[in-house]
Amino acid sequence: MATETTGDTQPPTIARGTLDLPTLTWVRLMRVYQKLHARTARSFKCWNLSVSRFDVLNHAGVKEGRTQQELADALLVTKGNVVQLLDGMEAEGLLYRRRSGRTNHIYLTDRGRELRRKAIETHEASIAQEMSALSPEEQQTLLGLLRKLDRALT
C-alpha cells in the first residue's frame, strides 16, 4: 500500500511562505484572539461563568431594561443563543425577564450585579496583565487601528 490509494502526484510540500500583508495580519489577529479568549475563559471559570455569559451580564448591566434582540445585536450573536444564555442565567438567579407586549426587558438581580462587579474587576486586572507587553502608547495605537477596522466592517 503505497501512494496509489490516494494518487498524490504533486510534490509533498508547497512552499508558501509568501502570504500577503492583509492575510498575515488576519492570521495574527486570529491567534491573539484565541489566546486571549482561552485565558479569559480560564479566569472566569472560578466564577462558574463563561465568556458569553459574562458578556451578557456586562451588557445587561450597563443599561438595564434592554430587550433580548438588543442584546443579540450588541453581542453579535443570534437571538436563539440569547434565549439559551438567559434561560441558564435566569435559573441561576443572575437576572430576570419582564414581559411587556411581545418584548422581554432584562434586569439584573442583586446577585447578578455583585457578580458583574467582581468579574469586571478581576477581568480588567488580567487583561491589563496580558496587554502589558505593549506600552500605553502602543495600546492606544492598536485600539485606534482596530476601531477603524471595526467601523469599516459595517
Add this chain to the structure above:
Amino acid sequence: MATETTGDTQPPTIARGTLDLPTLTWVRLMRVYQKLHARTARSFKCWNLSVSRFDVLNHAGVKEGRTQQELADALLVTKGNVVQLLDGMEAEGLLYRRRSGRTNHIYLTDRGRELRRKAIETHEASIAQEMSALSPEEQQTLLGLLRKLDRALT
C-alpha cells in the same frame, strides 16, 4: 408583581463608561475578530468548508507529513477536535493519515491540494478587501503590534 420577587435594591443602571485602555482594546479586538470570522465563514461556505477545516487544510499543506498533535498545537485546538476534523475531511477525500508507530502523519490528496489552492486564493482576496480600510502602513503597524502581543502570550 413589582420588584420584590428578585429584590433589586440598587439603582437600575450602573454608569460605567470608564473602561480602561487595555479593556477597551480587548473589547474591540473581540468585535473585529467576530466580524472577520463571520465573513470568512460565509465566504468559505460555497466550498463546503468551515474556517477550522480551512485552517487544517492550510497547515497540513504547508508541510505535509505533520502529526495530529503538531496540528493541534499549531491551530491552538485540542487533539480531540483534530480527530473530528480529520475524520470528516478524510471521508471527503481531502487528505489521508498514514500510521507510523503510534503517530499519524497527514498528507493531502490531489483534491485537497486543489481545494487548498483555490480557497487560499479567494480568501486572500476577500481579506484584502476587508482590510482595505487600513493603508498598507497601518496594516504593517497593526501586524507588528499583534505580533508583539502574540509572542508575549507564550
Add this chain to the structure above:
DNA sequence: CCCTTAATGTTTAGTTCTAAACTAATGATC
C-alpha cells in the same frame, strides 16, 4: 374591523469545540 406584514421571542436540529476518560504504543529503569 380585517388582513397582511413585520418584529420578538422560542424551539429544534445540527455543527463545532472542550475536557476528561480511555486505548495503545513507546521508552526508561531496574
Add this chain to the structure above:
DNA sequence: GATCATTAGTTTAGAACTAAACATTAAGGG
C-alpha cells in the same frame, strides 16, 4: 525483559453557537 510512566490518538458527554421553522404580538392599510 518486567514494570511504570509518558505520549499519540480516540471516544464520549456536554457546552455554545447557528439557522431555520414556529408562535405570538404589534402595526398599517384597505
